[in-house]
Amino acid sequence: MTDDTQNTDGRTMNYGKKHVNVYRTYATPLTGLREIPESTFTGKPNTLLGMEVRAQVEGEEFLPSFRSGDNSKVVATDSMKNFILHHAGEYDGATVEGFLHYIGSEFLKTYDQMEAVRMSADELQFDQRPVPDGEGGFEPSELVFRVSDNESAYGEYYLKREDGDIVIEDQRSGVTGIELVKVKDNSFVGYVQDEYTTLPERKNRTLYIGLDIFWTYDDPEAALGDDPKEYVPAEQVRDIAQVVFDEKDVNSIQDLVYQIGLRILERFPQLAEVNFESRNQTWLGVRKDDLDGDAKVLREPPRPTGFQRFSMDHSDLNEESKE
Ligand SMILES: O=c1[nH]c(=O)c2[nH]c(=O)[nH]c2[nH]1
Structure with missing residues (x-):
């Protein structure tokens, strides 16, 4: 760009x-x-x-x-x-x-x-x-x-x-303003612990993300949609994001966007690059231990807001298939 x-x-x-x-x-x-x-x-x-x-x-x-x-x-x-x-x-x-x-x-x-x-x-x-x-x-x-x-x-x-x-x-094409909440099976553990760390590790958090996804094509004319087989609709990219979120037990938003990116690149070989801008809007727990099963009461998080940015291309997909 x-x-x-x-x-x-x-x-x-x-x-x-x-x-x-x-x-x-x-x-x-x-x-x-x-x-x-x-x-x-x-x-x-x-x-x-x-x-x-x-x-x-x-x-x-x-x-x-x-x-x-x-x-x-x-x-x-x-x-x-x-x-x-x-x-x-x-x-x-x-x-x-x-x-x-x-x-x-x-x-x-x-x-x-x-x-x-x-x-x-x-x-x-x-x-x-x-x-x-x-x-x-x-x-x-x-x-x-x-x-x-x-x-x-x-x-x-x-x-x-x-x-x-x-x-x-x-x-450039994209889908912006995706907001998804996954109620359980997300963790955030293993990060740096030092004198500034107050956030407790969570093996199972309710994760709320804001997500914008952008992509470019190998051939920028493919974005016109004149050949619909080569066109990548925003609706399908949005759906990939929610399906991967449902399927994968991720340890961070970073981990999640990478998994979403791999799936997008797998489905759409005509793309050159996929770009993510994500926001952490995860609610804070109010009650958990005194409620049955996985039930929780949560509240809005205060500002400031964490964010992640990441770009990927087919070399990431190739790396993955080598492992
Ligand atoms: O998915 C996350 N990634 C982070 O880098 C981070 N940092 C943080 O405080 N919470 C989270 N969550």
Whole structure:
């Protein structure tokens, strides 16, 4: 990844619009994905596709706007917002990443003074609600959705104009805001014990994690979703995280993210790298010994918050298979 503030010449000069919320109904359905054992997710109708978009543009011709208040080359960020909203109606693909690539390319084609654009978005999630199917069961409503504040897909494309062509400089996909609690079968023991240690070792803790997972592809065009067999949907990565959490008895969040990473790389050989940002939100025990079995009473942890960051690629998977 290049630093997202610096231009290719090392100077920081860009501007743009963020928090552009756009909602598109009846976008192209996402179908034809590869199935994986950890997930029931095989596609989505995209009846309601919501995104919070960020556009950041660069170009030497914007220098006078900073140096001397000369706005002759400045595309107002308000116009950028309108551009994004308008083109949401033209987009004929099925993924957040595809939308970002499309809009970014249109910016570069429309405005010569833009030399590079960094487009990113968080998906705004809506869940189809179950309604009676008329035969005693339930089916997802085709019309009514619940606004969700669960985890959401993330996408990013950094595009540049090079000899008249639009090239991909960088691409990143992700799923952010995963929050999972596992009630038992997690430990945290064996860490440094010295004069600063007050945390008691726990052979079995209730573990609450916040998790953002990002990935890059060997071929950044695979993120467009044009070939759905090569596309990695955020929903399947989320499902891998929860299945591995359920399966593995881990000794730390570090141990857990590594196990999740191995599984993601195993399922998706088309990925170049997987990146984790995790937060420890583990509750504190209030009552345990006087309650039956595994029962506990817990409470919110105080700040500060522990975090972990880790990146992995296929060399980690190869290391693992040697052992
Ligand atoms: O999974 C954890 N990793 C740590 O590094 C750590 N440190 C800590 O105080 N609690 C935890 N938990």
